[in-house]
Amino acid sequence: MALTNYILVCGGTGCESAKADQIYKNLLTAAQASGVGDTVQILKTGCFGFCEQGPIVKILPEDSFYVQVKPEDAEELIKEHIVKGREVKRLLYDKSESKKHARVEDIQFYQKQFRIVLRNCGFINPEDIDEYIAREGYVALERVLGDMSPDDVIQELKKSGLKGRGGAGFPTWLKWNFTKDVEDDEKYIVCNADEGDPGAYMDRSTLEGDPHSVLEAMTIAGYTVGAQMGYIYIRAEYPLAINRLKAAMQQARDYGLLGEDILGTDFSFDIEIRLGAGAFVCGEETALLASLEGNRGMPRPRPPFPAVKGLWNKPTVINNVETWANIPVIILKGGDWFAQIGTEDSKGTKVFALTGKIRNSGLVEVPMGTTLREIIYDIGGGIANDKEFKAVQTGGPSGGVITKEYLDTPIDYKHLQELGSMMGSGGMIVMDEDDCIVDVTKFYLGFTVDESCGKCSPCRVGGRTLYNMLDKITKGEGEIEDIDKMHQIGKAMKKASLCGLGQTAPNPILSTLRYFEKEYLAHIKEKKCPSGKCKELISYYILADKCIGCMACARKCPVAAITGERRKIHRIDQDICIKCGICYETCKFDAIYVG
């Protein structure tokens, strides 16, 4: 007998602990008892996220989503849903009659995600232009070339409220409009694909999964502002994205969607790829343009802005990958549609790369205004290994931390800035109780110091000085005055640095000083690292009342610092110990103490 239904029981650790296993068994028993054992398959699945509403049971093909299911509900689910074909209303997450989630107001779908930028990622074969075309690809270009004037396009963008997704959040329509209004026979379109923030990879995934969306958007921009040439500046470390872009460009040319007389009109536009050598500063637009011209990648003062004087001193529209990927959808569905999504100040969605101590790491795209709690707990499934949430770092080396108290802040440009962080490109690194805030901050400062181009002294000297102070503090040599000095230097850098790199480099310090001053003081005054991360400040000891003398730690110690006989209490020789922590991880009896 053929299967007609599939019951999926969430088997993530969150739901496992909430009796998912018992539900699974009860469902099996109930199905047999009701005589539907042959037509329904009951399965355990991976984690669906949304663990707070767990245990979760989903029944296909109806796509019924049941939450907070108890083991005793199993029988009802089988008898009602499977046998009689009636949904068990009281357990449904979405109790409304309509099963359609198409309208924007309905996107509080349990998944919480809404995919505009990533609409095709994971759907289409990125190496086949036909699949893109079949999913409304190049409809926007068609419409723009066929029925819209450049001013119409700008109007649509203005209505949408789209802001640049690269970090600074400048209104996209305004940028385009500046370039459109400048009289010049040569103009350029540039795609910034120099994604460099540690932990951010949404641009790479977009280009790998849906290269045509960016090509289509750049062509639309070319038509709108009157440019005939576009460049994609992409880091050489993204070979797969580069290959897929190249293939996509060739296919588009073959179809007449790039090149001379596009789609039989008299509009011509072509795109070339330029590889970056992986300097972080080249993500800054003026440095990127310098690098495109073949010069050393260093920023220059603005104004004049690239929109007026950009590549080879010609008016240039430069946007980041994620911004580009939004454009075709805005044309397709209209600026008004787009403007319904998100908050007053920030429209649309944002892609975040959720990494760190999170259970379900991955790329998530959520409407602006979604709270951190929803992202971390509902989508991300909470903190890995049931540890305590400490903070989340957003905006990479230019951003700051957000603590527990602010988990319910809606995420948009304005709110993140108020919290002393920023949207940045959308890296989101989750930290738990084991992460030392000073150590993490030192990592980010180390990154910006390495990546500073050295042109202006606030960044070159200021960054190094800040780094040195953090280094001192993590070694227990910090002084109380250092905190004031770091504030001073940080503020000066913000004001005096030439480009975004230097202006934002002190953000991790200023933000962590704001929320975790106590932790800095513990390092400075008590010479202690509360999270046990800063090696110079910690020692490992063996607790005599817990050690059973199993010798496991002694065998694992790489420097043989642990002595002791079988069944007798062991000892760590502090002079030999290199504080690698292996004994701590090895001990099954919590007998190793970090202090």
Add this chain to the structure above:
Amino acid sequence: MAKMTLQELRALREQKRKEMKKRDLSDKTMQVVIGMGTCGIAAGAKDTLNAFIQELEEQQVSDVIVTQTGCMGLCYVEPTIEVIVPGMPNIIYGKVDPEVAKNIVRDHLMNKKMVSDHIFDRPAADIIDQGRK
């Protein structure tokens, strides 16, 4: 293909849409779509792909198209794949190593039974499909 005009592009889109739909409806063609972004490949998607091709050959299942796509966003369970079998709900599987791939061929593709413990969910509803009638 030669360069297209607006009308030709529209015609091509209609044709491709129908083809994709047909693929979903006909009782002949099944699809295995493998997430082949950098993240998937780093997690072993190429081995998974090879395992599928090998197992399909060994089991002499010929009406399956194995294709690739980009990152689905479920990086914690890469490699991820989607299995589309006419008459069954589309299913996303995560942590698909060569061993699991073989099980999917035998159970899901051949016997129309899903494989436990590896089913995941598509992270969001499809906005493109919603706009289309």
